[in-house]
Amino acid sequence: MMAPLCxxxxxxxxxxNTKGNAMNTKSLAAGFDNAVETGVETVxxxxxxxxxxxxxxxxxxxxxxxxxxxxxxxxxxIAVFSIxxxxxxxxxxxxxxxxxxxxxxxxxxxxxxxITMALVITSVIFTLALAIPLGVTAGSNRKxxxxxxxxxxxxxxxxxxxxxxxxxxxxxxxxxxAIVATAxxxxxxxxxxxxxxxxxxxxxxxxxxxxxxxxxAxALFKIKLPAALPSIMAGVNQSLMLALSMAVIxxxxxxxxxxxxxxxxxxxxxxxxxxxxxxxIVILAIILDRIxxxxxxxxxxxxx
Amino acid sequence: METPVFSIGAYISLLVDWLNVNAGLPFDLLSSTMExxxxxxxxxxLWPHAFAVMALFSLLAWRIAGLRTGAITFFxxxxxxxxxxxxxxxxTTALVAVSTTAxxxxxxxxxxxxxxxxxxxxxxxxxxxxxxxxxxxxxxxxxxxxxxxGRAPAVIATAVxxxxxxxxxxxxxxxxxxxxxxxxxxxxxxxxSxVIWKIQIPAAMPSIMAGVNQCIMMSLAMVVLxxxxxxxxxxxxxxxxxTRMMIGVGxxxxxxIVILAIIFDRVxxGMVARTDPAAx
Numbered sequence: 001m002m003a004p005l006c007x008x009x010x011x012x013x014x015x016x017n018t019k020g021n022a023m024n025t026k027s028l029a030a031g032f033d034n035a036v037e038t039g040v041e042t043v044x045x046x047x048x049x050x051x052x053x054x055x056x057x058x059x060x061x062x063x064x065x066x067x068x069x070x071x072x073x074x075x076x077x078i079a080v081f082s083i084x085x086x087x088x089x090x091x092x093x094x095x096x097x098x099x100x101x102x103x104x105x106x107x108x109x110x111x112x113x114x115i116t117m118a119l120v121i122t123s124v125i126f127t128l129a130l131a132i133p134l135g136v137t138a139g140s141n142r143k144x145x146x147x148x149x150x151x152x153x154x155x156x157x158x159x160x161x162x163x164x165x166x167x168x169x170x171x172x173x174x175x176x177x178a179i180v181a182t183a184x185x186x187x188x189x190x191x192x193x194x195x196x197x198x199x200x201x202x203x204x205x206x207x208x209x210x211x212x213x214x215x216x217a218x219a220l221f222k223i224k225l226p227a228a229l230p231s232i233m234a235g236v237n238q239s240l241m242l243a244l245s246m247a248v249i250x251x252x253x254x255x256x257x258x259x260x261x262x263x264x265x266x267x268x269x270x271x272x273x274x275x276x277x278x279x280x281i282v283i284l285a286i287i288l289d290r291i292x293x294x295x296x297x298x299x300x301x302x303x304x
Numbered sequence: 305m306e307t308p309v310f311s312i313g314a315y316i317s318l319l320v321d322w323l324n325v326n327a328g329l330p331f332d333l334l335s336s337t338m339e340x341x342x343x344x345x346x347x348x349x350l351w352p353h354a355f356a357v358m359a360l361f362s363l364l365a366w367r368i369a370g371l372r373t374g375a376i377t378f379f380x381x382x383x384x385x386x387x388x389x390x391x392x393x394x395x396t397t398a399l400v401a402v403s404t405t406a407x408x409x410x411x412x413x414x415x416x417x418x419x420x421x422x423x424x425x426x427x428x429x430x431x432x433x434x435x436x437x438x439x440x441x442x443x444x445x446x447x448x449x450x451x452x453x454g455r456a457p458a459v460i461a462t463a464v465x466x467x468x469x470x471x472x473x474x475x476x477x478x479x480x481x482x483x484x485x486x487x488x489x490x491x492x493x494x495x496x497s498x499v500i501w502k503i504q505i506p507a508a509m510p511s512i513m514a515g516v517n518q519c520i521m522m523s524l525a526m527v528v529l530x531x532x533x534x535x536x537x538x539x540x541x542x543x544x545x546x547t548r549m550m551i552g553v554g555x556x557x558x559x560x561i562v563i564l565a566i567i568f569d570r571v572x573x574g575m576v577a578r579t580d581p582a583a584x
Contacts, residue, residue, distance in 0.1 A: 029388035033552025040551050106310040157565050159525035161539070164546060165554040173549075245439030252532065253546060262441060266533070271320055271449050272313030278445040279312055282438055289437045 040169045051170060058176040061125070066118040074105050077114075085287065088294030096290075100283035107276045109261065113284060116257035119175070119247040120288070123182035124239050131187050131239070132232065135194025136220070139228075145195060152188040160185050160246050164253055178255030182246040189238035197231025198224055230299040237292035244285055258284070320449055335456035338402065342455050345398035354385050357394070365567065369574025376570065380563035389538065389560045396537035396564065399455065399527045403462035404520050411467045411519065412512065415474025416500065425475070432468045440465055440526050448533050458530030465526045469518035477511025478504050509579040517572035524565055538564070 044051060069077065078101040086094035104113045138145040163184045167177035201224050209223045225232075251259020258277050265274035323331070349357060358381045366374025384393040418425040447461035481504045489503045505512075531539025538557045545554025 025386055025388040025390075028386050029556060032387060032556055033550070036552040036555045103310075103312070107312065157521070157569055158562050159528045159565060161525070161528050161542060162558045162561055165542070165551070165558045168546060169551045169555070241437065241439075245441070248439050248441045249529065252543070259441065262445060263532075266445065266448055271317035272311055274445050274449065275313035275316045276311055278442050281442055285437050285439060286434075 044170060055171050055174075055176040058122070058126075058179050059174075062118060062122045062175055062179060065122050066115060069114040069118050070111065074101075074110055078102065078105075081287070081291075085291050085294070088292075088298055089290045090294070093287075093290050093294065097287050100287060104280045104283060107280065109258065109276060109280045112256070112258045112261050112277065113280050116244075116247055116259065116281075116284065119179065119182065119250070119255060119257055120240065120243045123179045123243050123247065124186055124236070126179065127183045127186045127190055127239055127243070128236065131190035131235070132194050135191045135232075135235070136198055136225075138191065138195040139198025140224075148191060148195070152192055155184070155188045160242070161249065163246075164250065168253055173254040175255045178247065178250030178253055182243050182250060185246045186239035186243040189242065190232075190235040193235030193238065194228065194232050197228030197235075200231070201227040230296055233292065233296045233299055237289065237296060240288050240292055241285065244281075244288060248281055317449075323450070331450055334460070335451045338406070338456045338459040339454070341402045342395075342398050342459060345401055346395050349394040349398060350391060354390050358382060358385065361567075365571050365574075368578065369571050373567075373570040373574060377567050380567055383563060384560045387556050387560065389541065389557060392536070392538045392541050392557065393560055393564065396524075396527055396539065396561075399459060399462070399530075399535060399537055400520060400523045400568070403459045403527065404466060404516070404523045406459065406463035407466040407519050407523065408470055408516065410463070411470035411515070412474050414467075415471040415512075415515070416478055416505070418471070419475040419478035420500070428471065428475075432472060435465075435468045440529055443526070444530065444533055453534040455535050457533060458527060458535030462523050462526040462530060466519045466522040469522065470512075470515035473515030473518065474508065474512050477508030477515075480511070481507040510576055513572070513576040513579050517569065517576060520568050520572055521565065524561075524568060528561055 078098060081101065082094045082098045085097040101113075104110055134144075134148065138148045160181075163181040164177065167181040167184075171177040171180060205227060206219055206223055209219045214222065247255065247257065248259035248262070251257065251261070251263045254260075258281050261277040262274055262281070264270075265277060358378060361381060362374050362378035365377040381393070384390060414424075414428060418428045443461040443465045444457070447457035447464075451457035451460060485507060486499055486503055489499045494502065527535065527537065528539035528542065531537065531541070531543040534540070538561050541557035542554055542561070545551065545557060
């Protein structure tokens, strides 16, 4: 992969010779690799059943959701989504959804589009199941909020790609590491925006509830969560978009769908197919983004 | 897979063929410029002894962002060197530097223009919206097809991908310069170009630098992804680790990427803080 570099200049004197060091660092690196590999092996052998169970649960959820998307005839699915787009984002978006999904079907990529969609939805469901409770806690507890902020900063600094490595190390190849990595990526914005929403619920609203004798649980579910809903939905929108970008990247580690198709087409330099799959990804991104953003504005106007 | 009834890609591939035959020159020129710049920077970074480069970068980080960042830079780079990833790290740095520069050369002028001209703003805004909706992967497809595999398509796709945040934050910064400041300048007889160069741009500097920070972080994420199309560097190592089941290699280069991300982020945030008049 690395071409011979600095071909032109004269050999360096002994002190400045990086190559003299190379053997040393090579053995260090090899030691590191060995340690990591034995470590991962030990962990995966020790927790073999646990990881298998996690992997099974994830795969079961994925196949279930995949079936929901693939089972109905495509026109039914398109109709449902167009109506959804009409309600949330207006007539123009409904038309775009209709034409966009028809295009995906016409290009022969319907199954791939649905598999990618299932990957995104499954990971976002897993993410939200963890992120919303954590966000609610962080929104009402100072200490938790400080800890999660540092953690989320760290999560968001790293390039998305990096998360595939531990996921593969623990769960092997296939769809379940892809979903785990995708869920991790989509985690941070959901936590942040949930906490933000909860924190910004006016204190007097909560006070009124308490004055009428609401228990803490009632105050949370009947006052705080509904008031924070627009912000939470904004988090869901961000999560969906990040999950889509990751679900596509995950094509290289054996998750199916559009990402796999792009990867395959690029490797065999099938220009037409690569573009077709790329266009499907763009269509999917626009539809998911506009529908979930539309839901945010819908909730905001309804709240007022 | 169903048989396609209709394929947009088929028409695009005809267009690409036509472009390759009839308009190869501008593409070749762009591609060789990018490749040359990366090669030059890479050679420059690898020419001195690794420790000299490390010391230089740590000193810079110290001056810009404080002692702690300086120490993080030194130990971080030392880790990259000790893990036999020095060449890959320097190549990734060169790729990020070249693509960020290219992105900023487009983003900052366009950002300033769209802040002062409503028509330009009306055009750039929906384009930026669309660009930020698209997943990074999508940018690699046309780049690979027009510039084939290697470093040039990686740099070009990265530069395009990293434009939106820098453009948006530049425009935001320029737009938020208080009107009274500009008024004072005009009252003292400043020409419109002087108002832009001497008042608006300096006042917008913190916002522009925040855009540079975002631009660099997005470039790094994309350059790593571009390992998939043969750009080499740390991204190439990760791909090697992932596709050949060499977890050790993957983790090692993943850690190096995280280190690089932290260093870039801290140093550029230090730069943001230095330009912020409220802080100094």
